[in-house]
Amino acid sequence: MTDSTYQLPITQRLEPTTVAELAALVQQAHDQEIAVYPLGGQTAIHYGLAAKNDGWGMSTTQLNNIVDFPVKDLTITVETGITMQTLNDALAKEGLMLPLDVPQQSRATLGGVISTNTNGARRFGFGTVRDYVIGIEAVNGKGQVFHGGGRVVKNVAGYDFCKLLTGSVGTLGIITQTTVKLKPLPEESVTVVVGVEHADIAEACVAMLLESPTVPSAIELLYGNAWNELTGNFKDNLTLVVQLSGTAVETAWGQRRLIDDLKNQGAPGASVLTSETHFELWEQIQEFPAEERELTIQVKTVSSGAVPVIETCRALDPSCTIQSDAGNGVVTVGFDEIPDRGISGIVVTELGPLATTYHGHVETLRCSNPENLTLGTMWGHLAAPEWLHHRIKEQFDPRGILNPGRFVYQ
C-alpha cells in the first residue's frame, strides 16, 4: 500500500551507498543549513508533525546489507536500510526471529522501525525494540558518524545510544547500522479466542492472563466489524485473543488450561483457531495500525488502562475499530471519519485525561492532514522535560537540520 496522505517537502532524493557518503552529505547539509529528512521504506512518513522546511530526502535503502550474522551467537549486524521482510526471511532460515510484528514488512526498514519505536502484539511476551538493539551506528546533524553499544549481548561501556536513538524519529541521528539480539523461533504458536460480554469481564480476563502460568506471548482485545470474519462473530462485544508460543507440549497444555481459566473469569466458549486462521488474524492485527484511514490514534497506558480506554472510545464512536495490546495497555483506535469533536476534542479533551489517569498518553499515529496536528494532539504530555529534549537536540543537531518540525522540539 502506498501512502498518499502526506508528502514531505523534499527537493532532492539522495541515496548514498556508503555511510561515509551519507555522512559527507549530512555535513554538507549542516554547512549549508539544508533540512534533511531520513527516509527508509516511508511506511511511517505520516508519523509526526508536519515538516518545517524544504530539504533533502536522505534514503537509507541502498544501505541494506547483512554485515555479520553469527547465527549461534543469536545476534545479527545489518545496515538499517534492510527491509523487515528481507531480515525476517534471513532469520527464519536459521530458525531465529526478531519478534517485533512490524506492519508493511516488504517496505518498512529496520532503521525506520528503530527510529519510530514500532512494536506489535507480541511485545507482551517478547519485549520491544529497546530490548533488542544492542549496538548502533548513526550520523548526527553535524555529519559525525558515532557508535554506541557493540555486538555482544551484555555490555555497559559508554552511554546507551541504542536507547537514545530508539524512538527519536531521526532527529538526533540517521541510524545506519545496528546489531540486534535474536530469539529462537518457537516450535508452535496457537491462538485462543473468546467473545467477552462486559468490560468488567474483559478486565478480569486480562488481569488473569497477566498472571497465567501459560505465559501468553500476546494478549489482544479487539472491537469492530473488521475482526468478525476471522475471530467468529462476536458483533458488538469485545473479542479476546491470546497467543501462546512454545513447544507443542507447552501450547497443547496451555490452550486447555486457558479455556478453563477464561471460563472461570466469565468468558466461556473459548476456542482454538485453525493454523490458517491463526496466521491471517495475526497478520491483520499486525497491519491494523498502518492501514490507510482518516485518523488512527494510539493510547499508551499501563495494562489496567486498556479496558477503560476501549470503553471510552466505543462510546465516542461506536463505529470505530479497536485493536489493543491489552497486556501492555496499548490501544490503537481507527476512525473512518474524524469524529465531530475533531482531533483535539478526541485526543486532548476526552482521551488525554483518561490516559493520564493510567500513567499514559495519546499519540496520533496517522491523520489525513498532519498540518492540523499540534504537539499536544500528536504526543500529549512528554515523559521527560522539554528543556532536556532541547539541550540534547542542540548537542546532536545544533542547526536543527534533521527532520525539522516533525518531533517534539517546538
Next chain:
Amino acid sequence: MDGPVDLDKGIPVALVHELQKIIGSDGVLTAQSDRMVFECDGFTIEKSCPDVVVFPTTTEQVAAVIKACNRHEIPFLPRGAGTSLAGGTLAVGGGVMLVLTRMKEIEEIDLRDRYAIVQPGVVNIRLTQALAGTGYHYAPDPSSQGACTIGGNVATNSGGPHTLKYGVTVNHVLGVEAVSSEGEIFRLGGPNADPAGLDLAGVMVGSEGTLAVVTRVWVRLTRNPEGVRTMLGVFDSVDDATNAISAIIGAGIIPAALEMVDHDIMVALEEAFQFGFPLDAEAILIIEVDGIEAGLDTQRDQIIEICKSVGAREVRQAENEQHRQQLWKARKQAFGAIGRLASSLVTQDGVVPRTQIPQMYKTIMAIGRKYDIRIVNVFHAGDGNIHPVMLFDERDPSQTQRVLQAGGEILQACLDAGGSVTGEHGIGVEKVKFMKQMFSEEDLDVMAALRKAFNPNNRLSPDKMLPTAGACGMERKAPSKMVAM
C-alpha cells in the same frame, strides 16, 4: 544548628553550614575519620576522600544540596552502597558526596500493572523479599544483591546470573525521578513503558551517575516462573564445558542462567559451603531453565543430551528448592570464597560473543602462563561475560605489574574478539583508558556532548567514564584487591 567542622582546605565553611541546614547535622560528615569510609568503593586501589559526606532523605534535600554545591562551585557525586568494582563512586578531586542509603523506602507495589516505585537506597534483594508470596520478583540479581542498592544498579546497569533470560537492569527500569546537575527535579518515564518523546530513562541507566542523581525508580516486576530445573554439568575438561555452553545457546535454548565455574574456584567453594561439588572435575556448569512446568523436563533432557554429547561426565539435577538455593548461594558468594586462595585477587569483566567462550578461555590461560600469574575463572557463560580472577601477592611489585599487564591483555583480547571491556561492572575510573580502544574519537566526542546536555558544568561526577572529560590520568601502580561478582 552548626556542627563541628573538620575540613580539608578548599571547601568553604559556608557551604558546610548550608548543608547542615538542609539535612541536619546528623546527616553531614565532615570529620576526616568519618569520611575515610567513603574514600573508595569496591575498587580499592584508588582512593580519594570526599570533603563532605551528606545523607539526604528526600528528593528536595538532594536538590538543595546540589544547588548549594553549584553556588559554591564545588563538585559532587552520588553513592549507594559502594559496591562498585570500577571506582564508579570514587570522589575524584574530593567535593561533596551524596550517600543515598537513607532513601530506602519501597513506596509502592502495583501488582496489577506490574511495577514498583522504590527510592534509590533500597537494597536490591529487599524488593524481591517484599514481593514474597505475590508471585512476582525483581529480576536483576547481581551477586552483590544482598548489599547493593537499586539506585546503584541503575547507575551501572547491573546484571546477574539470571539476566541471561530476563535481561539486565535497563530492561526492568520504566522510569526515574532525578535531580539535574543544576538542582532541578525532573521525571523521565514512569509506570508506562512507552514514553512520549525521547527514552531518557533508558539513557540514564548505565550512565554511572554522570548525567543526574536518581532519587526514585519505577521498576518492572517479573512473574515467577511456574517451574524450574537446575542442573550441574560436571566436566573433565574446561574445553568440553565451554563447548557445551556454545552448543546449548547455538541449539536455540536460552536458559534462565548458564554459569561456568572452573576447578580451582570449585575447590574454594567446596571448602566454604560443603555443597558436594565433584572436586576431581575440571569445570562445572550451573544450568537453569524455567517456565511452563509441562515443557521443562523436555528442555532438561535436551540440555543433558547436549552436555553429554560434548563430553560431560555427568549432569546432576538439584533435588529440591533448598538444594537449588544452596547451589545459587555458593555461586553468588564465589568471590568471597576465593579469598582463601591468595592474598590478593583481581578480576576482569570482559565480554565476548558467546560462542567464542571456548577460544577466549584458552586465550586467558595462555596470558596467565605468559605472565606467570595463576588465573581462576567464573563466567556468566551464557552471556559471554567472563570473570577471570588473577591470584597474586601484591607485596611483590613484579607480580603486581604482571597482573596489570595480563588484565590489560585479556581485555584487549575481548575487544579483538568483537566484545566489550565491561559487561556489568562499568567503566568508572578503572577502565577509562580502555574507552579509547573501544570507541572512536567521534564516538567519545558525541558521548561528551550527551553529558554536556545533562551536566553542562561537569560538576556532577567529574572524571568518570569518558577520557574526554579530562579523566583522572591516575597511573595504576597496583590492581584492585576486591574482585567482581
